[in-house]
Amino acid sequence: MSIQHVTILCFGASYAVAFGLEALQASRPTKMMGFLSAAVMGAGLVAHTVFLVAQHPALRSQSGLLLYLAWILAVFSFVGAIHHHRQAWGVFVLPIVLILVVLASLMGKLVSAGQSAGAEDVQTGALWLKLHVLLFVLAATGISVAFVASIMYLVQAGRLKAKALPTEGLRVLSLERLERMNRLGIVLAFPLLTVGALIGLALLIKERDRLTGWTDSRIIASLLLLIVFGMVLYLRRGFRVRGRRVALVTIMAFAILLLSLVTSHSFLPGGGP
Numbered sequence: 001m002s003i004q005h006v007t008i009l010c011f012g013a014s015y016a017v018a019f020g021l022e023a024l025q026a027s028r029p030t031k032m033m034g035f036l037s038a039a040v041m042g043a044g045l046v047a048h049t050v051f052l053v054a055q056h057p058a059l060r061s062q063s064g065l066l067l068y069l070a071w072i073l074a075v076f077s078f079v080g081a082i083h084h085h086r087q088a089w090g091v092f093v094l095p096i097v098l099i100l101v102v103l104a105s106l107m108g109k110l111v112s113a114g115q116s117a118g119a120e121d122v123q124t125g126a127l128w129l130k131l132h133v134l135l136f137v138l139a140a141t142g143i144s145v146a147f148v149a150s151i152m153y154l155v156q157a158g159r160l161k162a163k164a165l166p167t168e169g170l171r172v173l174s175l176e177r178l179e180r181m182n183r184l185g186i187v188l189a190f191p192l193l194t195v196g197a198l199i200g201l202a203l204l205i206k207e208r209d210r211l212t213g214w215t216d217s218r219i220i221a222s223l224l225l226l227i228v229f230g231m232v233l234y235l236r237r238g239f240r241v242r243g244r245r246v247a248l249v250t251i252m253a254f255a256i257l258l259l260s261l262v263t264s265h266s267f268l269p270g271g272g273p
Helices: 008-027 031-055 062-083 090-106 113-121 126-161 175-206 217-237 244-262
Strands: none
Touching (some): 008 062, 008 090, 062 090, 062 244, 090 244, 126 244, 175 217, 175 244, 217 244
């Protein structure tokens, strides 16, 4: 099969099967099931990589942005599944990857980098636009990692509260490690998101003639995301709030992130971020 024939369905189906195997592995752990899960996940990751290389979707398009973020999280899931093979890693990460892949598919026809290059070259702020999008993708990765840690934290806290045996139910990392993982994701995402938002604001001012209004859904979502993350940092450092409350606020931030990802700017051609 030519690499040009690799479609979203190819790696999307692989991730779905891998998630099913991870779920079975979590309920009835066996070495063979773990190996099959990692193999299928790896095959999906290879197909995903081939698709991105062959189709080269524009990062500034909604579909491209979602697919690149999904790829980063798929790598995170695969490495985590190998490194933390005793924990139910893919059960938490793969659903996010699948959601992003499905959303990318629903966003419509991909705009190739070659097709959009001409439009970007005529914009004097093309370089800043690319930097804005790159920072947003990196910040979104940190937010997604913090979200995964938050879900795991709530699951583990619930198991401990119910006094479940270590061998029962989903096996996840300790609460301390999950808190560190959440904190790392937030600490890395916030400055990236802040700088990206400032660049985006500068681009908005520059292109204000084409802006339909400051109530653009992505503008509102980005501002909400920045406020929520600022609140998380303030709760952690100012009030030293930890645990369940921080996890819930992080989940809220991830929901706002998804809103920001599926909405498009009204002032940029092609619906780019």
